[in-house]
Amino acid sequence: MREASQVRTTEAEKPRLLDPVAAGASGFRLKACLELMGLRPSVIRGNGSEIIALSKASVGVTKVMEAANTLAHSSGAIFIVSGAVDIITDGRQVVGARNGVPMIQKITATGRDVTALMLHLLLSIRCML
Numbered sequence: 864m865r866e867a868s869q870v871r872t873t874e875a876e877k878p879r880l881l882d883p884v885a886a887g888a889s890g891f892r893l894k895a896c897l898e899l900m901g902l903r904p905s906v907i908r909g910n911g912s913e914i915i916a917l918s919k920a921s922v923g924v925t926k927v928m929e930a931a932n933t934l935a936h937s938s939g940a941i942f943i944v945s946g947a948v949d950i951i952t953d954g955r956q957v958v959g960a961r962n963g964v965p966m967i968q969k970i971t972a973t974g975r976d977v978t979a980l981m982l983h984l985l986l987s988i989r990c991m992l
Contacts, residue, residue: 878905878985881940882978887916900938906985907934908943908978932957945977 881904883896893916900907900917909917911927918930928950931942936954944950949960967973 878982880904880906880908880978880982880985882974883907883909883913883917884974886913893917900940903938904940906941906943906981907938908945908974908981910974911944911946914942914944928952928957928959943981945974 879902881896881899883899884892886893886896886909896913896917907914907917914927914931914934918934927944927946931944931950932952932954934940934954935942935952939954941951941953947961947963949962951958951960
């Protein structure tokens with residue numbers, strides 16, 4: 864199924880977005896996320912701990928930025944890391960934004976909403992080109 868998915872999205876030149884939900888929670892999840900990274904998604908969006916898990920680095924704000932930048936550079940994907948400071952990097956440039964809203968910490972499942980919005984924007988931009 865993964866192979867068929869890769870062929871269909873590659874041939875159609877469709878953007879792919881990977882959200883490595885709880886990548887560090889288990890070996891199974893991490894392995895699955897790393898395999899999906901091999902399908903060369905256009906964008907990878909996650910929180911700091913998920914990106915750290917993908918890079919197998921130790922935790923820290925500086926480490927999150929380094930991990931995202933290194934992964935973006937090696938994979939060719941744009942990495943978007945949500946947190947107190949949101950980070951966006953393509954492996955060459957890093958942009959940070961302090962848009963945090965304290966109430967977000969009390970709401971669950973906002974990450975999937977952000978991921979859905981990003982995918983919609985990716986598809987919209989593609990249609991406009």
